[in-house]
Amino acid sequence: MVMEVDTPGTELAGQAGVRRGAHRRAASVLASSNYTAGASLSERLTAVARLIQIGSSRGGADGFSAEVIGDAEALLARAGERLRLSSHHTIAVLAGGTGSGKSSLFNVLAGAQFSPAGALRPVTRDPHACVWGMEGAGPLLDWLGIESRHRYARSSALDDGERALTGLLLVDLPDHDSVLAGDSAEVSRLVAQADLMVWVLDPQKYADAAVHSRFLVPMAGHSSVIAATLNQADLLTPEQAEEAVADLRRLLDAEGLHDARVVVTSATTGAGVPDLRKVLTDTVIERRAAVQRIGADVDALAVRFVPYAGEVSDVLARDSGDEDGQVTPTVPPASAEALTEALCRAAGVSGVGKALQSARELKAVDYVGWPVAWLADRMLRRDPVRKLRLATLWEELRGTAAGSIGAQQSEIDNAITMVADEAGRGLPPVWQASVRGAARSRTDEIPGALGAAIAQSLPAENSVAPWWRAVAAWQGLLLGVAAVCVAWVLAIVVVGVFHASAHASSLLSDVGLIPWVVLIAAAVLLLGWLTANGYMTVVAREADQERELVEEQMRAAIADVAQQKVLAPVEQELSEFARFRAELTVARAAI
């Protein structure tokens, strides 16, 4: 039977509350498959594989339970093998306590005394199998580990009633009591490998807590792969049998096994055996038991992943978030900004900016400054100090760029911790831990990256602006004029006092010129001072603008460092979390 797929009006398209994304993907798989439930199952198994992949790289004390991951891997392996092996066969096991009549029923169904039954307990030590339609069953029997001498076939002489059972692989198991006595591995394995579990219960022990808690309860939700037969009914009066069945039904319902079929049989008289045969026939004809069984296992397993996905209600919330009902947590912008700020502080951005500004101003003084002032500086031996200051400033700048910010490591650490805490807020502990890990994954690279960020933003050298040179020429000219004036005055004084030359030009002998010349000199020097002051203001403003610009560039480069070294790994982890939830939703969403 092929179910119609995702067309308006079909049950699938109309189903409310199932993820649309899952629908679409499931639909595309369904469209290419003959097995409706199988296709859905394969998508769910793929999701389980992704859950394993996500979970296994996040183990450890705070991480995913190794047991859950291991069980998931075992389930995948088992499902893969079962689906790869004959899909034409349905594996049904007869399980239950010793003496309940498993072997007797097996023989009645098989129509021959294949598996010895008896009064000595326990009788059946090895599983026996009977196959209706042997073709292709060999590998399946190998997989189940049934010994050749315990394999029987009903391939010939199938009458009409038997033909309906073609494809059945019925297994008579050892009792589950010896399971509890320690010989458990084989029965547990076979119960896990079965597509349909038929629990053979006797009137005395049908409420056996061991069977219920160990085998039945974990299958709640997929009770279609479970049937129970109350055997030895010939030992009960009809009323007693009715009462026992009602009681068993109540028990199964309380365990969530509403769909588990219950029949009443007697292997001795054959009463009820046709009902049991019908349960088997229905299952075989449907050919979905294998798929349903694995689906039940995926259900049980997926629930164990839920604690790693946060609130169950969130996982199932389909009305919020994006189209697929998934919410991808993000790093709060305020935390990202705080991180950039902290990295800027750690890298000393404002210090670098100020140093650059000072270096510029100090350098400009040589060109734009008032020559008299720096002459005075030089004479007062202040100049070397300034030069030295300039050199060290530039070295400091380059030093910062080379990444010498080790002293600020704690500030970086604190900022990263804050980002990780904010980004992981409200997430399950395993993801909080992994977000923290992701945030720290590239911490070692940060100091170097900060240095590089600063280096790339800084000008290559403490260069000289062309206009500084023009001003320097102008200042030189003014200084020259002032010097000429001083020389002139000196000349007049010399000529006047020593009458050095009677023929001296009036320009050199006219004492009356001195005040004028002094005035010119003063004016020129004043002009130089004003020029220096004016242009130094311009230099200061330009240096300030450059500082702002460079700081902005440094901030941008450092924001990039924050993004690459901290935020990107965190965002990657958050999207892994979202992916985990999406995969879990698929794993849990049976069609």
Ligand SMILES: Nc1nc2c(ncn2[C@@H]2O[C@H](COP(=O)(O)OP(=O)(O)OP(=O)(O)O)[C@@H](O)[C@H]2O)c(=O)[nH]1
């Ligand atoms: N009265 C009655 N006795 C039954 C019935 N089914 C089985 N017995 C008897 O119960 C005893 C045990 O039957 P088995 O079929 O060997 O039981 P089993 O569940 O296979 O037991 P183990 O192999 O030990 O796990 C045998 O003596 C059977 O004859 C039944 O429906 N009615």
Ligand SMILES: [Mg+2]
């Ligand atoms: Mg037996």
